[in-house]
Amino acid sequence: MADAGNPLCRPATEEELSRPLSVVDQAGWLGGSIAGKRVLCLAAGGGRQSSLYAAAGAEVTVVDLSGAMLELDRQVAAQRGYRMRVLQTTMEDLSGLSNAEFDIVIHPVSTCYVPSVAPVFAEIARVTRPGGLYISQHKQPISLQAGYQRSADGYPIRHAYYRDAPVPPPAVMSPSASRLREQGAVEFLHRWEDLIGGLCRSGFVIEDLIEPLHAKANAVANSFADRATYIPPYVRIKARRIGDAAAERPAIVIA
Known part of the structure; x- marks a missing residue:
């Protein structure tokens, strides 16, 4: 993907870099300014x-499994004079990062590539400071269950919800697929229960949840936008790291 210049592997444009928060934080979850904040871009x-x-x-610290992807980050940093750290590792193993190191963790769609999100969330909880934000996007379960060819009744469910095995790839790579x-x-x-429950069990509280809108009226059948009118493809979650309640409780002074 990096070698082919896939859209996911292209640096931001000059216009986008002139207004970065309006590009990455349309929901306003980051509070208006992140100047000086320690941000982990995970699998990003x-x-x-x-x-x-x-x-x-x-x-900025950016973590990715792909050395080719990280090389693009190095190139952008060198060209623009940005200071950033890069780390090549899996999202389940962040042992190269310190406890409570980050104010914000940004995690684009990628949890679908690991068999279990539990170790991922555990590592993210470890490196996020109490009160810090974890903003992640995931593929909706039903989007991976459903087919990509529309029938008279919409897009049929093809795969079981309760499964440990990978989801089979589409038989035909339609525009939506x-x-x-x-x-x-x-x-x-x-x-x-893995996504929301897993976040809660890992030490986060959910503050907001949105389903990015990709549906379009009168979209061509079997297109990405048409399927999105039936099945939301993604979910975006704002979660906050909670700390140790006992440690944060103010001391009681007895006169």
Whole structure:
């Protein structure tokens, strides 16, 4: 994808970098300024995410499994004079990062590539400071269950909800499938109890949840926008790291 210049692997444009927060934070979850904040862009190599958060004044660390993707981040940092740290590792192993190191963790769609989100959330909880934000986007379970060819009744459910095995790839890469499933990728369905419950069990509280709108009226049948009118493809979650309640409770002074 990096070698082919996939849109996900392209740095932000000059126009986007002139207004980075309006690009990355349309919901206003980041509070208006992240200058000086320690931000982890997790599984987010490719030069885009890191450059936008660096342009907004954050101290950026970017983690990705792909060295080719991280090279794009290095190139953007060198070209624009951004200071950023890069780390090549899996999202389940952040041992190269310190406890409570980050104010904000940004995590684009990628949890579908791991069999279990539990170790991912545990590592994110470890590196996020109490009170810090974890903003993540995931593939909706039903989007991975459903087919990509519309019938008279809509898009049929093809795969079981309760499953441990990867979701089979589409038999035909229709317009909607090609935007939702990367060719050759192995993907896993994570149920809502894995996503929402898993975040809560890992030490986060959910503050907001949105389903990014990709539906369009009168979209061509079997297109990405048409399928999105029936099945929301993604969910975006704002979660806040809670600390140790006993440690945060004010001391009681007895005169």
